[in-house]
Amino acid sequence: xxxxxxxxxxxxxxxxxxxxxxxxxxxxxxxxxxxxxxxxxxxxxxxxxxxxxxxxxxxxxxxxxxxxxxxxxxxxxxxxxxxxxxxxxxxxxxxxxxxxxxxxxxxxxxxxxxxxxxxxxxxxxxxxxxxxxxxxxxxxxxxxxxxxxxxxxxxxxxxxxxxxxxxxxxxxxxxxxxxxxxxxxxxxxxxxxxxxxxxxxxxxxxxxxxxxxxxxxxxxxxxxxxxxxxxxxxxxxxxxxxxxxxxxxxxxxxxxxxxxxxxxxxxxxxxxxxxxxxxxxxxxxxxxxxxxxxxxxxxxxxxxxxxxxxxxxxxxxxxxxxxxxxxxxxxxxxxxxx
Numbered sequence: 038x039x040x041x042x043x044x045x046x047x048x049x050x051x052x053x054x055x056x057x058x059x060x061x062x063x064x065x066x067x068x069x070x071x072x073x074x075x076x077x078x079x080x081x082x083x084x085x086x087x088x089x090x091x092x093x094x095x096x097x098x099x100x101x102x103x104x105x106x107x108x109x110x111x112x113x114x115x116x117x118x119x120x121x122x123x124x125x126x127x128x129x130x131x132x133x134x135x136x137x138x139x140x141x142x143x144x145x146x147x148x149x150x151x152x153x154x155x156x157x158x159x160x161x162x163x164x165x166x167x168x169x170x171x172x173x174x175x176x177x178x179x180x181x182x183x184x185x186x187x188x189x190x191x192x193x194x195x196x197x198x199x200x201x202x203x204x205x206x207x208x209x210x211x212x213x214x215x216x217x218x219x220x221x222x223x224x225x226x227x228x229x230x231x232x233x234x235x236x237x238x239x240x241x242x243x244x245x246x247x248x249x250x251x252x253x254x255x256x257x258x259x260x261x262x263x264x265x266x267x268x269x270x271x272x273x274x275x276x277x278x279x280x281x282x283x284x285x286x287x288x289x290x291x292x293x294x295x296x297x298x299x300x301x302x303x304x305x306x307x308x309x310x311x312x313x314x315x316x317x318x319x320x321x322x323x324x325x326x327x328x329x330x331x332x333x334x335x336x337x338x339x340x341x342x343x344x345x346x347x348x349x350x351x352x353x354x355x356x357x358x359x360x361x362x363x364x365x366x367x368x369x370x371x372x373x374x375x
Contacts, residue, residue, distance in 0.1 A: 039069040040121040045135055046076060046084075047096055048127050049221065050278065050297035051322065052168070053080035054304065056126055057087055058187035059172040063124075064089040066176070075115070075135065082278050086191040098131060105134075112138035125150065126172045128162075145175050167321045186325050189304050193283050201283045204272070212244045213288040214370070217298030218261055219254035219273075222346030224315035225294050227358055227366075229257060233264035234363035235292065235370070240267045244289065244374065248273055249281050249298065290373050292366070295346075299324050308373035312366060314358040315346045332369050334361040 071091040074084040133152035146156040170185035236246045248258035250273040258273040285305035293299045302309035309324040313333035
């Protein structure tokens with residue numbers, strides 16, 4: 038019987054995407070192995086579309102699996118498979134609890150994970166590495182000389198390609214720029230007025246802006262479109278992760294906050310300008326494909342103010358965003374488009 042591995046990744050969409058290279062390398066090392074994944078509902082689509090993932094188990098950590106009892110029951114069902122290895126790039130208490138109960142022959146996690154002593158193999162957390170490299174080090178992959186720069190792979194179905202083609206029908210002679218203005222964290226969001234200015238600047242060079250995001254970003258995208266006074270497409274809340282990724286393949290550039298769409302741009306392998314407001318590229322979540330760049334205003338003692346950001350600026354100034362002018366961002370965009 039082929040060996041079976043389980044990956045536990047119950048973090049956000051961006052984290053899920055950056056786990057894919059590790060899974061792809063694991064499959065290369067063990068081509069006959071079956072690799073299963075524990076994911077949350079919002080990232081199920083990502084792992085189901087990976088060409089190397091066998092099965093996805095959805096962990097509803099905020100609803101039906103929220104209680105400790107439900108978590109234990111979920112983990113006991115995983116244990117029945119008797120995985121050769123359980124690997125957890127996620128460092129939370131709940132992920133470690135799943136490992137503790139489900140692990141059979143072995144488990145791998147970070148030394149700085151919650152309940153880290155439960156892991157049979159504990160790896161150092163490389164704080165100055167990119168997230169992809171950190172994850173690869175869990176499976177002893179070679180990350181030297183930028184070998185960690187592996188493109189995340191997803192299979193896009195024909196019906197998804199057809200849907201995007203229909204949306205863009207009638208714009209065959211236009212150049213597109215995708216703009217993703219949302220984030221889970223408020224201090225990661227570049228100001229909507231600044232994004233509106235970028236929409237205008239793009240229009241000035243003949244580029245049509247397409248605003249993307251989840252349902253929660255619909256109002257924000259609508260406000261940006263209204264503030265710009267420029268015709269643009271607002272598709273926020275209308276596309277799945279894979280549909281958004283397919284859309285990006287038709288764009289000349291993606292402009293995104295330090296958030297999940299940046300990593301979707303990696304899958305689409307398009308030029309990306311990632312705007313870092315309260316966070317910094319050094320945390321390891323910057324785009325690394327060719328022609329992509331990061332832009333950040335760093336002349337501040339208060340930056341970075343946290344690895345994830347905050348609901349409100351701790352100093353009340355939000356200078357990390359406000360001092361990064363739209364014209365500065367636009368100069369980066371023009372270089373990529375040209």
